[in-house]
Amino acid sequence: MFRKAQYQAILEETIRNTLKAKCVGIAGAGGLGSNCAVALARIGIGKLIIADFDVVSVGNLNRQYYFLDQVGMYKVDALKENIRRIDPAVLVEVHNIRLDPDAMVRIFVACDVLVEAFDLAEMKQMIAETAAIHFPGKPLVMGLGMAGWGNSNDMRVTYQENLIICGDGISEISNDMPPLAPRVGICANMQANETINYLLIE
């Protein structure tokens, strides 16, 4: 038993030391971005670069990693504070900005992995196109299809060149299909899981 515990401690230390040297960019700090960032922070990622323009609203609290007393704060400021409370050693660089292709290239150029965490399809298209042109060798971990509830087994990962796509690929947000914490959380944590899988293998 002692040996097993010792092995586990060494493994965890190795994982932590590897991730400590890595930087992950997160484009969007909503349901996907806030939960993905927190998962990465908990396991000791070295640096997060997070960009979003929005403020926390009451409606966000059904899935996003914010608290009632943070309503009205800029999401990037609230998320930075929440990560600091989990692990102050994680460096968090925030950009309170509505991302366009130029800003995306400038802000995320140094990241080892880029996580797409937008809500709108138009923005997802923009980051996929921008990454294809400017970051052909950088993994882009996307979230596609996580609305509604149930169908947990439909959540999957597909790999296409530099794209790592998490989600069921079909469940779009609509009046009948709201984004809810459990399934958005599955997707966000799949994105975090794929991110560290790449970083630990690389």
Next chain:
Amino acid sequence: MNITLNNNLESFDEARMTVLDLLRIKNFTFKMLVVKINGNLVRKEDYDSTFISDSDHVTVLHLISGG
């Protein structure tokens, strides 16, 4: 011709086809797409002038809102 479409091998009767042809044949009518041929982005305005060749790797990503 035979191409790899979204990681799957697919055969088409056409000897020549553009990206737009492919989207029509596959009935990909989605509004938000990202198309790549062998890793190179094909912009929407070039769908009807960009030809797909035998053994190309084609990615058609269908983007939907949510996050």
